[in-house]
Amino acid sequence: MRTVGFACTSAEDTLNPFHFDRRNPRPNDVVMEILYCGVCHSDLHWVRNDWGHTPYPAIPGHEIIGRVIETGPDVTRHKIGDIVAVGCMVDSCQNCDQCRKGEEQYCREGQKHPIGMNGVYGGIDVVDNTPNMGGYSKHLVVRQEFALKVPKGLDISKAAPLLCAGITTWSPLRTCQVGPGTRVAVIGLGGLGQMAVKLAVALGAEVTVISRSDKKQQDALAIGADKLLASSNDKAMQAAVNSFDLIIDTIPVEHDITPYLPLLDVDGTFSMVGQIGPLPTTTTLPLVYGRRRITGSLVGGIRETQELLNFCARKNILPDTKTVAMQDINDVFKELEKGDTHYRFVIDMSTLKAD
Ligand code: NDP
Ligand code: ZN
Numbered sequence: 001m002r003t004v005g006f007a008c009t010s011a012e013d014t015l016n017p018f019h020f021d022r023r024n025p026r027p028n029d030v031v032m033e034i035l036y037c038g039v040c041h042s043d044l045h046w047v048r049n050d051w052g053h054t055p056y057p058a059i060p061g062h063e064i065i066g067r068v069i070e071t072g073p074d075v076t077r078h079k080i081g082d083i084v085a086v087g088c089m090v091d092s093c094q095n096c097d098q099c100r101k102g103e104e105q106y107c108r109e110g111q112k113h114p115i116g117m118n119g120v121y122g123g124i125d126v127v128d129n130t131p132n133m134g135g136y137s138k139h140l141v142v143r144q145e146f147a148l149k150v151p152k153g154l155d156i157s158k159a160a161p162l163l164c165a166g167i168t169t170w171s172p173l174r175t176c177q178v179g180p181g182t183r184v185a186v187i188g189l190g191g192l193g194q195m196a197v198k199l200a201v202a203l204g205a206e207v208t209v210i211s212r213s214d215k216k217q218q219d220a221l222a223i224g225a226d227k228l229l230a231s232s233n234d235k236a237m238q239a240a241v242n243s244f245d246l247i248i249d250t251i252p253v254e255h256d257i258t259p260y261l262p263l264l265d266v267d268g269t270f271s272m273v274g275q276i277g278p279l280p281t282t283t284t285l286p287l288v289y290g291r292r293r294i295t296g297s298l299v300g301g302i303r304e305t306q307e308l309l310n311f312c313a314r315k316n317i318l319p320d321t322k323t324v325a326m327q328d329i330n331d332v333f334k335e336l337e338k339g340d341t342h343y344r345f346v347i348d349m350s351t352l353k354a355d
Helices: 040-045 097-101 165-175 191-203 217-222 236-240 302-315 328-337
Strands: 002-007 016-021 029-038 064-071 083-086 089-091 141-145 183-187 206-211 227-230 244-249 264-272 291-297 321-325 343-347
Touching: 002 343, 029 083, 029 183, 083 141, 083 291, 089 206, 141 191, 165 244, 165 302, 183 191, 191 206, 217 227, 217 236, 227 236, 328 343
Parallel strands: 183 206, 183 244, 206 227, 244 264, 264 291, 321 343
Antiparallel strands: 002 016, 029 064, 029 141, 029 343, 064 083
8 A cells, every 4th residue: 555654765864755655454464544653762773774774765663553444354353443553563473482472572583683573664574575664654554463452541642652662661670570669770861761760650669860960850850750860970879889679771872881780789680771782891890799680671572562551551651742743853853862851752643744
């Protein structure tokens, strides 16, 4: 089917209107009219080719909310008119041990690709071998298993970031069994960071934001954090040694994690979800002297994402967002690059005209 999106044609290009074909729906597919799409820092990495494997033209967008407008004959989970959501994944083998556990992001087949899953962008359609195109577009065609149900009561104009920023922080919080009394620190108060704070607070944790300066202090407190620690303040960093059970690091660029590791208590976990790629040399000293762990985490599985959507609907948790028009995306990217905003930009897709 013919549709339109915003694409760039090289790492130096801006995003511009782009007409292209989505596949005709297969028996197991739903066709969505996209209503909202969040703007993740990964979208910026992708268009700028920061990960070195972007095929152009490239359409980013992996925090997608839309309405079902067509269903294939085998579709049983969704019907026309349903509000559904799609995150970073659109396919997996559905057969390996990871898929069966509901951890499709670690699909064994998917790991043949560089990023370990069949992405809404970055992935390649297994049937026709064409590159997948993301959610900055009018329509999406997706197999029914990867369309999540958006619970009634969740404000759909704000919920899109739950599909990446939300699940990417929910997954390590759940893996580390965060609950009442867990001491959690979140490095970087951006799109992911604010969700990490809100979700950790909702799980009952004591939450500290670690930010480059104290400029975001009010923002941090307003979303429920107990305090903000400025990483530029050596004295405060020194005073915080041994004080966290879990640190979630969302910094999007190459950075030195050495100053943060001693902030973990014995047996604490440092979960890296931000920078995907090389890090400067660090030392094992804080790991050895304190049995501290460094882990990574990639989004979350479909089952866990549905759990998150239901949890947020029940607890009325939504990201802080700023709604923008599709044609303003190039200015939005400039803002995102500065790293000054603690909220998520969400594109209102009704602003993307079909012609
Ligand atoms: P944002 O730009 O919204 O937020 C990042 C925050 O990091 C900023 O607000 C800022 O917080 C801090 N920061 C920015 N630049 C620097 C810098 N040069 N040095 C130190 N801190 C900095 O990004 P997102 O939250 O959307 O994404 C964060 C990262 O997570 C990206 O790299 C993205 O690709 C990755 N990601 C990973 C996923 C996964 O599955 N693992 C899934 C989704 C995203 P402050 O001002 O408080 O210091
Ligand atoms: Zn993302």
